[in-house]
Amino acid sequence: MIEAQDLTKRYAGRTAVDAISFFVKPGEIVGFLGPNGAGKTTTMRMLSGYMPPSSGSAVVAGYDVFRDSIDVRRNVGYMPENAPLYGDLRVKEYLHFRAELKGLRGREARRRTGEVMDMCGVTDMRRRLICNLSKGYRQRVALADTLLHQPQLLILDEPTNGLDPTQIRHIREMLVGLKERQTVMLSTHILSEVEKICDRVIMIHHGRIRACDTPQNLARQLRAAATVSLEIKGKGPMTGLLEALPGVRKAEQEENLNEGWKTIMVRVEAQCDPREAILELATKEHWIIREMHQQLPSLEDVFVELAASDAPPADQ
Amino acid sequence: MRIFWVLLKKELRGFFVSPVAYIVIALVMVQTGFSFRAALSILETGAHSQGSIVRWTFDSQWFWLSYFFIFPLVTMRLFSEEKKLGTLETLFTAPVRAWQVVGAKYGAAVIFYCILWLPSLANFGLVEYLTGGAVEMPVGQLQGSYLILLLMGLFNLALGCFASSLTSNQIVAAVISFTGSLMHYLLGIFIIYVGKRVPEVFLDAVGYIASVDHIRAFASGLIDTRPIVYYLSLTLLFLGFTHQVVEFRRWKP
Numbered sequence: 001m002i003e004a005q006d007l008t009k010r011y012a013g014r015t016a017v018d019a020i021s022f023f024v025k026p027g028e029i030v031g032f033l034g035p036n037g038a039g040k041t042t043t044m045r046m047l048s049g050y051m052p053p054s055s056g057s058a059v060v061a062g063y064d065v066f067r068d069s070i071d072v073r074r075n076v077g078y079m080p081e082n083a084p085l086y087g088d089l090r091v092k093e094y095l096h097f098r099a100e101l102k103g104l105r106g107r108e109a110r111r112r113t114g115e116v117m118d119m120c121g122v123t124d125m126r127r128r129l130i131c132n133l134s135k136g137y138r139q140r141v142a143l144a145d146t147l148l149h150q151p152q153l154l155i156l157d158e159p160t161n162g163l164d165p166t167q168i169r170h171i172r173e174m175l176v177g178l179k180e181r182q183t184v185m186l187s188t189h190i191l192s193e194v195e196k197i198c199d200r201v202i203m204i205h206h207g208r209i210r211a212c213d214t215p216q217n218l219a220r221q222l223r224a225a226a227t228v229s230l231e232i233k234g235k236g237p238m239t240g241l242l243e244a245l246p247g248v249r250k251a252e253q254e255e256n257l258n259e260g261w262k263t264i265m266v267r268v269e270a271q272c273d274p275r276e277a278i279l280e281l282a283t284k285e286h287w288i289i290r291e292m293h294q295q296l297p298s299l300e301d302v303f304v305e306l307a308a309s310d311a312p313p314a315d316q
Numbered sequence: 317m318r319i320f321w322v323l324l325k326k327e328l329r330g331f332f333v334s335p336v337a338y339i340v341i342a343l344v345m346v347q348t349g350f351s352f353r354a355a356l357s358i359l360e361t362g363a364h365s366q367g368s369i370v371r372w373t374f375d376s377q378w379f380w381l382s383y384f385f386i387f388p389l390v391t392m393r394l395f396s397e398e399k400k401l402g403t404l405e406t407l408f409t410a411p412v413r414a415w416q417v418v419g420a421k422y423g424a425a426v427i428f429y430c431i432l433w434l435p436s437l438a439n440f441g442l443v444e445y446l447t448g449g450a451v452e453m454p455v456g457q458l459q460g461s462y463l464i465l466l467l468m469g470l471f472n473l474a475l476g477c478f479a480s481s482l483t484s485n486q487i488v489a490a491v492i493s494f495t496g497s498l499m500h501y502l503l504g505i506f507i508i509y510v511g512k513r514v515p516e517v518f519l520d521a522v523g524y525i526a527s528v529d530h531i532r533a534f535a536s537g538l539i540d541t542r543p544i545v546y547y548l549s550l551t552l553l554f555l556g557f558t559h560q561v562v563e564f565r566r567w568k569p
Contacts, residue, residue: 050409
């Protein structure tokens with residue numbers, strides 16, 4: 001459905017998106033993850049045909065985003081960040097206008113307008129002026145707009161931003177419901193969101209893809225980096241013996257404390273918990289453990305680390 | 317083309333749901349009312365050896381004082397508002413082309429501008445009706461006057477459209493549009509004051525581009541094709557600029 005090849009966008013002297021390549025298969029829900037300013041919105045704007053890439057190419061729904069921008073837009077439902085809408089129109093008028101703009105005519109336009117209003121739960125609001133709607137309803141109207149022409153692909157830029165938990169759940173259920181007919185690409189900050197509904201996650205930072213996998217695989221990979229920290233006292237080649245334990249990738253002595261106590265960091269393989277084994281080993285070798293603590297980095301930790309640790313690329 | 321009509325309909329509707337439209341209509345009615353009343357008073361004093369009621373109406377300071385306020389008011393929100401709200405992004409991710417958007421917005425402004433002048437036509441009709449034809453009503457001058465109003469309108473609206481496409485701030489758009497329109501008009505008056513101190517060639521050039529001479533010719537019923545071509549080409553030029561600015565997002569380096 002989407003095939004991006006070295007997609008790049010440069011603004012005056014700044015590279016917002018730097019040669020990213022990825023693909024999205026039909027029927028997938030793909031989460032686009034990254035801190036603010038990572039290039040999510042820019043990428044989505046390029047994919048939706050709003051602005052062309054500086055270099056590289058993307059084929060969306062079988063059309064090139066640069067050459068056949070109009071055809072791309074016919075097959076994509078795009079929801080911009082913060083759902084900008086015309087405040088002086090009523091909900092129904094707005095959706096009908098958008099339906100006509102997307103090429104639907106007369107009776108069909110009216111029918112689809114009714115359908116999407118039902119789907120997104122804004123039928124009760126159809127006579128309200130958009131400027132008087134709450135943020136949640138505006139967001140839903142914007143989402144309804146993307147569904148009007150039954151596009152093959154939905155590109156949603158932070159669809160759940162600023163909504164309350166009930167509304168977020170509602171939108172989540174809707175997206176899962178759409179899965180049979182539509183491919184969805186959505187960007188978000190909310191990681192639990194991604195874990196619940198996305199088939200695949202693309203993590204982007206400073207305009208580059210940092211990770212691209214299923215949420216389960218990502219979580220597994222991340223747990224591989226889990227560590228057990230020990231405060232221990234005893235004799236013998238501790239790190240060597242610890243590394244011999246099944247599921248331990250590496251053991252490093254961190255520092256020497258007073259009275260023979262030391263701290264050891266044990267890096268653990270995916271989905272292993274060697275704490276019991278460590279304790280048994282310690283009993284056998286007559287080591288004394290006064291603290292043992294396992295740290296499982298969450299998706300959130302990696303996200304924060306990604307956002308904080310990386311130095312921006314040199315050209316920025 | 318269908319998309320264009322959908323957009324045009326929406327833009328026209330946009331004019332009439334905002335209070336600005338009614339303020340502008342009121343402004344134009346007051347303005348033409350004043351200048352028409354002033355023309356009638358000339359008729360009353362009997363000093364009508366020269367000219368006609370049509371010429372006096374359009375050759376008054378009442379009229380031109382407020383004329384150039386119309387354009388910023390009509391055009392300032394066209395693109396600026398959408399830029400500020402971010403709806404331009406929503407608009408351009410639907411399958412619409414830039415020329416359709418520019419054309420629809422400009423078209424709606426032109427239609428609104430034409431509607432603005434209808435009440436003023438009634439003034440002349442009313443005098444004709446009430447006096448039973450006793451007041452001389454030169455049809456040629458009337459046609460010429462309204463034609464030059466239309467031509468100047470086409471150009472100034474295009475200029476306003478362009479100004480609006482440049483910025484997301486409506487006030488800035490209004491100031492650019494107002495200054496541009498007024499400078500173009502005042503150029504002809506300015507040259508009268510500077511007079512002989514500038515070279516002949518320059519005077520001729522200004523005489524050709526300044527509105528003042530065009531107004532004089534058309535208001536006396538002399539329909540000259542040169543200003544027609546001139547205003548239409550300026551209109552196309554500024555619409556072209558507007559299109560480029562709107563498309564610029566696509567070509568931005």
